[in-house]
Amino acid sequence: MHHASPSPFRRSLVPVAVGALLLGTLATGSATAEPGYGLYEIDGVTTPEERSEIAATGVAIDHVGEDSVLITGSTEDLDELDSLGYAARAFEPARTLASPDPGYTTxxxxxxxxxxxxxxxxxxxxxxxxxxxxxxxxxxxxxxxxxxxxxxxxxxxxxxxxxxxxxxxxxxxxxxxxxxxxxxxxxxxxxxxxxxxxxxxxxxxxxxxxxxxxxxxxxxxxxxxxxxxxxxxxxxxxxxxxxxxxxxxxxxxxxxxxxxxxxxxxxxxxxxxxxxxxxxxxxxxxxxxxxxxxxxxxxxxxxxxxxxxxxxxxxxxxxxxxxxxxxxxxxxxxxxxxxxxxxxxxxxxxxxxxxxxxxxxxxxxxxxxxxxxxxxxxxxxxxxxxxxxxxxxxxxxxxxxxxxxxxxxxxxxxxxxxxxxxx
Missing domain, CATH: 3.40.630.10 (Zn peptidases)
Incomplete structure (x- = not known):
């Protein structure tokens, strides 16, 4: 399917820290990913087309930065990404997950x-x-x-x-x-x-x-x-x-x-x-x-x-x-x-x-x-x-x-x- 490139105006609206949207998997505050999956960062990613190509491998994009993305994926996913020219490196969360907060409504x-x-x-x-x-x-x-x-x-x-x-x-x-x-x-x-x-x-x-x-x-x-x-x-x-x-x-x-x-x-x-x-x-x-x-x-x-x-x-x-x-x-x-x-x-x-x-x-x-x-x-x-x-x-x-x-x-x-x- 042919996709027109998004306009420069709309592309410029993407904030530096758009987080996980309705699409991602684990935030940088995660303790661990799903079993068999890890949290990785890929640098040099700046366009919707590049992010879409990464997402199409089956990984979840957790966070979009100005020129990078955080993803959750398996080692098999990393091999596929590498073949596409995307080098992913392990990302260490800045904080671990806390106990569920009783202030949230069950x-x-x-x-x-x-x-x-x-x-x-x-x-x-x-x-x-x-x-x-x-x-x-x-x-x-x-x-x-x-x-x-x-x-x-x-x-x-x-x-x-x-x-x-x-x-x-x-x-x-x-x-x-x-x-x-x-x-x-x-x-x-x-x-x-x-x-x-x-x-x-x-x-x-x-x-x-x-x-x-x-x-x-x-x-x-x-x-x-x-x-x-x-x-x-x-x-x-x-x-x-x-x-x-x-x-x-x-x-x-x-x-x-x-x-x-x-x-x-x-x-x-x-x-x-x-x-x-x-x-x-x-x-x-x-x-x-x-x-x-x-x-x-x-x-x-x-x-x-x-x-x-x-x-x-x-x-x-x-x-x-x-x-x-x-x-x-x-x-x-x-x-x-x-x-x-x-x-x-x-x-x-x-x-x-x-x-x-x-x-x-x-x-x-x-x-x-x-x-x-x-x-x-x-x-x-x-x-x-x-x-x-x-x-x-x-x-x-x-x-x-x-x-x-x-x-x-x-x-x-x-x-x-x-x-x-x-x-």
Whole structure:
């Protein structure tokens, strides 16, 4: 597949310390990698094309520097990289992983919080179970709207959290939004107006098996995938954010090896939880029209706001017109003004395939973004910042999220094309 080179403008947006995006495996704060895998650094890597070539070998890119990358890979991977001219050297983490921080919310605690929110705000908050995880945990959605028990013809907004198990700050973001949009109702005019005019869906943890496993040991386990066994392999888990049914496995942006941390599964939606979330989203189609107009998929880390596509460097494709791209970019930049994140197309970092980002747009027509939350680099704690930052880093996104909710009636309004798209 031919890829146009990204523009110099967009390439220059890549921050020096973009961390692991939604793609990496272990941050520099890791104690060890997966068994048989190690953490390595490759110098002299400066372009998305080079990073994509490295990722296509099956290694996970954990961290992008100005002229280097950190990767997790096996010795076999290193031989392949060497044949491509990339010399990897062992990287020694600056710090070891601590014990799981009790300031982070476990899944049983999250369910208690959800129940309390619904009990305290029965008129505007409702809980529903839309599926079950591989290990049988309830997958829960919370709906927030002024007439919550009625399916009204209003713009719907979706927030997805914790596809990747170790990204616990995203669950705290869900807890923050649950309280913001319910406790603020009737108190804050802007929030009241948005809850009255939208139907908001929060999926606070779509990978509970993985997140519970990650928190269950004496140290954080650096677990990324779900906990579903793979037939014919002793390796556990699928990378949920490589398992979506749009251009799945198309472009060298995921691993076909069950042991790989970016393993895409043996078929699109083969991950139990991905199928459940996809069915939930498809279930919001009423009379042939998708009711969800806008979405955010929350990840850590790197402080980025990303938009589709990840599978190609091109801005426009058969599935993305220039005006549609401009809408994503303008909204991404507008939200980034509020939280200080770096806005860019997902593939400006490197190629990925089978992501929810690409599927939500190309399959469902939902204007959507990936937020890569705090920290900006591994030095801030990587995937495991101290829980003392939770309040600061979740509230930091309040205005940015409200801006998306503001535009959910017609995202194309931000480029002045509301008549053409929403008339």
């Amino acid at each position: 899944y049983p605690e999250l369910l208690e919080i959800i129940d309390q929110v619904v009990t305290d705000h029965p008129g505007i908050a409702a809980r529903e179970v839309f599926g079950r995880s591989h290990e049988g945990r309830d997958l829960v959605a919370v709906k927030i709207s002024d007439n919550v028990t009625v399916d009204e013809d209003r713009p719907e907004v979706l927030f997805v959290h914790s596809q990747h198990a170790r990204e616990h700050l995203t669950v705290e973001m869900a807890v923050y939004l649950l309280h913001l949009l319910t406790d603020g109702y009737g108190e804050e005019p802007r929030i009241t107006e948005l809850v009255d005019g939208r139907e908001i869906w929060i999926l606070p943890n779509v990978n509970p098996d993985g997140s519970e496993y990650d928190m269950a040991g004496d140290t954080w386990r650096n677990w990324r995938k779900n906990r579903q066994p793979n037939e014919g392999s002793s390796a556990i888990g699928t990378d949920m954010n490589r398992n979506w049914a749009y251009n799945w496995g198309c472009c060298g942006g995921s691993s076909g090896n069950p042991s790989g941390t970016t393993y895409r599964g043996d078929a699109p939606e083969s991950a139990t939880e991905v199928k459940a979330v996809a069915d939930f989203v498809r279930g919001r189609v009423v009379d042939g029209e998708q009711q969800i107009t806008a979405a955010i998929d929350f990840h850590t880390y790197s402080e980025l706001i990303l938009w589709p596509f990840g599978h190609t460097y091109d801005e426009t494709t058969g599935a993305m017109t220039q005006e549609e791209y401009d809408t994503h970019r303008a909204l991404g930049e507008y939200m980034a003004e509020a939280n200080g994140y770096t806005p860019q197309q997902s593939s400006d970092l490197y190629i990925t395939d089978g992501s929810i980002n690409d599927w939500l747009w190309a399959d469902q027509g939902i204007v959507n973004f990936t937020y890569e939350m705090y920290p900006r680099s591994a030095s801030g704690g990587g995937f495991y910042p101290p829980s003392s930052v939770i309040e600061r880093e979740t509230s930091r996104n309040e205005e940015a999220v409200l801006r998306l909710l503001d535009y959910a009636d017609c995202p194309y309004r931000i480029i002045g094309e509301q008549d053409a798209y929403c008339g």
